[in-house]
Amino acid sequence: MNLILLLVLVVAAGAVLSVQAAINGRLGQTVGVLRSSLLTFVVGAISTGLLILFFEPTHTVSLLDVPKWQLTGALFGVVYMMVMVGAVPIVGTAVATVAVIVGQLGMGMLIDNFGWLGNPAIELSGSRIVAMLCLALALVFMYRSSTRTD
Amino acid sequence: MQASALDGVGAASAKPRTVLRLLLLPLVIFAGMGLSVEAGLLGPLGVQVGHLWATLSIFGVGSAILFLLLLFSGRQKGPALTDLPRWQLIGGFLGPMYVVVLTLATPHIGIAMTMIAILSGQVGKSVLIDHFGWFGTARKRVNAERWIALALIMVALVLIARG
Numbered sequence: 001m002n003l004i005l006l007l008v009l010v011v012a013a014g015a016v017l018s019v020q021a022a023i024n025g026r027l028g029q030t031v032g033v034l035r036s037s038l039l040t041f042v043v044g045a046i047s048t049g050l051l052i053l054f055f056e057p058t059h060t061v062s063l064l065d066v067p068k069w070q071l072t073g074a075l076f077g078v079v080y081m082m083v084m085v086g087a088v089p090i091v092g093t094a095v096a097t098v099a100v101i102v103g104q105l106g107m108g109m110l111i112d113n114f115g116w117l118g119n120p121a122i123e124l125s126g127s128r129i130v131a132m133l134c135l136a137l138a139l140v141f142m143y144r145s146s147t148r149t150d
Numbered sequence: 151m152q153a154s155a156l157d158g159v160g161a162a163s164a165k166p167r168t169v170l171r172l173l174l175l176p177l178v179i180f181a182g183m184g185l186s187v188e189a190g191l192l193g194p195l196g197v198q199v200g201h202l203w204a205t206l207s208i209f210g211v212g213s214a215i216l217f218l219l220l221l222f223s224g225r226q227k228g229p230a231l232t233d234l235p236r237w238q239l240i241g242g243f244l245g246p247m248y249v250v251v252l253t254l255a256t257p258h259i260g261i262a263m264t265m266i267a268i269l270s271g272q273v274g275k276s277v278l279i280d281h282f283g284w285f286g287t288a289r290k291r292v293n294a295e296r297w298i299a300l301a302l303i304m305v306a307l308v309l310i311a312r313g
Contacts, residue, residue: 032228076187080182103181143171
């Protein structure tokens with residue numbers, strides 16, 4: 001697949017993710033965290049199921065054949081969803097997003113460094129550590145600007 | 151983190167609200183760490199069983215867990231889902247887009263590049279949402295501190311892309 005096209009697609013996916021956080025934060029305020037999360041996951045499962053029925057080629061390995069720990073991703077997704085639905089109305093979309101980024105990149109670097117979960121290992125470099133500090137500082141600025149304008 | 155816990159927030163004075171914010175931040179960071187673990191699990195899984203099947207495992211298992219949680223947590227406050235404005239329900243269609251792209255992209259451009267691209271989309275869009283108050287969220291002007299934060303994020307992204 002075209003590399004540039006793929007990159008644009010991933011940037012768009014990131015934008016979509018923050019749109020979803022904003023919509024779900026609002027929804028969670030009116031109907032509660034559990035119901036808004038369930039709605040998101042059920043609609044997600046149904047639309048993915050439809051896509052599989054019509055577009056997914058057959059694979060020799062199915063979900064039932066892989067080691068069970070590979071199927072635990074949803075647990076992290078549920079925790080993320082519920083935390084975001086609860087936190088976005090209180091701390092704001094931008095602050096919540098930057099906090100997620102700090103956790104995401106910190107953990108991403110750990111996974112990369114040690115090659116956890118069957119991913120190729122990428123060593124932790126000086127520039128990666130500086131990048132992490134920049135993000136932490138950005139979180140402080142975001143937090144200060146959002147508390148001041150309230 | 152139940153809906154009832156959030157109900158008191160509006161009535162609370164400024165100080166407890168600040169404390170609540172500070173308490174929430176580590177929780178949100180922890181949730182972000184979970185996202186990376188999820189991405190780390192999804193990449194290899196998608197290669198083995200297919201991207202859409204990997205995505206279905208996320209939403210299928212997630213739906214089952216949440217359904218059970220909802221079943222045992224009793225009556226929920228607030229209006230029925232069918233009484234809400236339609237556009238508030240589209241969040242569910244956006245989730246699969248992200249997960250499918252995640253499983254699709256990581257084998258081709260690597261986890262680091264995928265994260266960088268996701269992050270630039272997230273940050274740019276979330277600042278826009280706050281600035282214009284889209285989707286019914288509280289409107290927050292993009293002030294100098296926020297621009298500094300954006301600049302720092304850009305520096306971080308460039309550093310990771312080069313390092």
